[in-house]
Amino acid sequence: MDNNISLIDELRVHIQELEDKLAALRVSRRVLMNLLDNVEKEKREQLLLLENQNEKLQKNNCHYAQMIMHQNLRIAKLEEKIKLFSNLT
Secondary structure (H helix, E strand, C coil), rough: CHHHHHHHHHHHHHHHHHHHHHHHHHHHHHHHHHHHHHHHHHHHHHHHHHHHHHHHHHHHHHHHHHHHHHHHHHHHHHHHHHHHHHHCC
C-alpha cells in the first residue's frame, strides 16, 4: 500500500514537472513567434524603404541623363555655329 502511495506521489510530481515544462514551452513558443513576427515586420519595412530609395535613384538617374543629353545637344549646336563662323572668316 505504501508503495502505491509512494508511486502515486512520484507520478504526481513527475506530472507536475511535465506540466511546468509544457507551460515553459508554450511561453517560449509565444516569445519565438513574436520575435519572428518582429523580424518579418522589419524585413517588410526595410524592403519598402529600399524599393522607395531605388525608385528615387532611378528618377534622379533619368533626370541626370536628360540633362546630359540636353547639354550635349547644346554643345553640338555651339560647335556647329563655331564651325560655320570659322568658315565665313
